[in-house]
Amino acid sequence: MTIRLYNTLTRRKEEFEPREEGAVAMYVCGPTVYNHVHIGNARTFLTFDVIRRYLEWRGFDVTYVQNITDIDDKIIARAAEEGSSAEEVARVYTEAFLDAMRELGVAKPTAQPRATETIPEMIEMTERLIEREHAYVVGGDVYFSVRSFAGYGRLSGRDIEEVRSGARVDVDERKSDPLDFALWKAAKPGEPHWPSPWGEGRPGWHLECSVMSEKELGVSFDIHGGASDLIFPHHENEIAQSEAATGQPFARYWLHGGLLQVNAEKMSKSLGNFMLLRDVLDRYPAPVVRLLMLQTHYRSPLDFSLDRLDEARAAYERIETLIRNIRWTRGTTPTMEGRSEEERERLTAAISGAQDSFVAEMDDDFNTAGALGALFELVRAANTFMTASDSALATADLVALSDVEDVLVESLGALGVEIGGARQQGYPPEVVELARELAGYRGDDPAGAVDALLAARAVARTERNWAAADAVRDGLARFGISVEDTAQGARITLAPRS
């Protein structure tokens, strides 16, 4: 089965055929580090992290490159505001970005070049463009001549004449055409600058992606990603620069993620309606944030809110509870009879059905929402299986349930959603006191105390002494330990965290 993906360049879903069999070269536009990334920025990085992980899971050898723009107008402006230097601003927010990505569970790119470390290559490409008469020097600036590149506008579906008439840009008199954009900017006083054949200056924003992708991935690499607001002009300009400089096609598949919205409006720093990723992660674990994002197709807009995060948390817990229950069941004593052959077969069919659907959905332009749906269907099948009768499970039943667990953990893992992680921080020491009080416990071991409490509760229940039984359950609940009665005995669960 092949993977199909939607290519912005052709506006169609296409079969994915990497230039080199079994390997994928992809480039994703990274952040400009002038502020903390917000949850909208995070969505894009998450989207491409999932695509990357899935491709790897499908057996591709993925080279994943993401730049960090650490020199730019906005960084300079921010430095002026903070009374700091551009270098310092870039350093602080680069660190913050890397931390946030780590916390979100975004896998490290194969290469993560920074603009300020790629200056010589950018100068080199600019020289190539001047040489090929696609760029010209005015004063200390160098501009790309848009009209010199025939394919301009193909990605964004724009006509050069219309771009021009609709332009709201201030026309820079030094450009020979308003459409042209800067490859190299002469430094103004007090700005960071690097030496170049055209004097001291700094690179234009669009240039770095062309240069870095060529350096790390070569020409005509496989996938170029970014959010949809980068299609024009950023990606259009990248194509123009690279193809004009090399004479070769730039990237083969262009993938663009939908924007995150708040109250049906784009989340952006300029609108001020943003929420920082770090603040969201303070309140919700990374897998929950990821699950929320993955419940919507990556190309669609996604309206973000705390309520929706709560919903995602409930959905996450549904899967987590199942996994916990399966693991607990494995510790029970198997019987000979267990579930019927028919029930077991039904579960086995549900497992392979879920696996097949998961792959089919993901292969179809990374339909994570559909893929998650398939996993939730498996969750239901497993729950049904476990509660089909009161009798204990047979060894074969436990094996089938372990398969369910494996499929869920592995499939979610392919999407970078961690689940079922160890959660053993031990019982709080206070349970010893509770056990002394309610169960006549004499030791000082918390685990032993819990055992004593459960034993006391079991006795109380057979004696129909509900007050005593509930005292144990309520007492443990105060320490975040829940007690659930099942046909196979009491199942205790330690609440997450403290």
Add this chain to the structure above:
RNA sequence: GGCGACGUGGCCAAGUGGUAAGGCAGGGGCCUGCAAAGCCCUCAUCCCCGGUUCGAAUCCGGGCGUCGCCUCCA
């Protein structure tokens, strides 16, 4: 004004020609000493109008509405 995307149950969201996945929430029931977890039932004909077709949420035309890009933007 130009280009593009979208409009599916209370909320969110898959599905893009064969009769509506999944999640969350609500109602009813089962299980339970009570609970928890879970299961079952229940809750849509897919913005509107017209057309193509044996058949359309799915294709075409028109309308209404929302969003994005056209300026830095993930």
